[in-house]
Amino acid sequence: MTLTLAKIKSKLNGKELDLSVSELKDVPTKELASLPKATHLDLSVNYLITIQPAFCNLTHLVKLDLSKNQITELPENFGNLQKLQYLDLFSNKLKLLPESFYNLTSLKWLDLKDNPLDSQLKAVAGECLTAPECQACAKKVVKLMTSIHQDMEMERDKKLQKEKAKASLKLKREEAKKEKLKQEKKAAKDKRREEVLKKQVPEKKVKNSENKANGVHSSKNQKVSKDKKSAKAAKSNCEFAIFR
8 A cells, every 4th residue: 555645644633644554565754755754653563564764864763662573683774764763573484683773872762572583682672562672672682782782893893804915915926926927028038139149150250261261362462562563573674674
């Protein structure tokens, strides 16, 4: 069943809004948000299975009755309802409470009986058969959820540290790999340079030998030429002497 805003307003009496026994399958969160004066909300005896996270934006709520529904879990941000002093969850299908429940430090009354609670939560909640027991339940459960929150924070911190250490090790390995690759490239470059130099040395020797051989040949040619010139000069002198 869906309730219009007008219908909801008709059920508002001062700060109390009674939507019990309204055959609701979903909480009319949007409409409720427009009624901040309704600090006491009764949603008991409906067909609610889940509570949407948006419901937890109704931070003006002081008293909330969700008893006799079929609720299997509360939203993770339920702890946003920090003004809650009275919370009735009697006769639902809750096994656990969200971690954020530890934020409900104003809670003075809590009823969790007739729920298939986790053994630890059930032991702390107690019977809730009388008002004093429900008051004690509120304090004990908030204390338990605070302890659970602290333990989970420690676990998250440990996990975060492990992830950081893992990421740091991965980074170091990648840097070492890059450095190794860099050194291998440098070594390969140096090797190629060395091979080029080795090839150049014999070529230079051959060239020097050729130059030297060419020099000797040139010297011999020059000597032969010089000898020819000397012989020709001697012959010329001899002919000149005979002519005289």
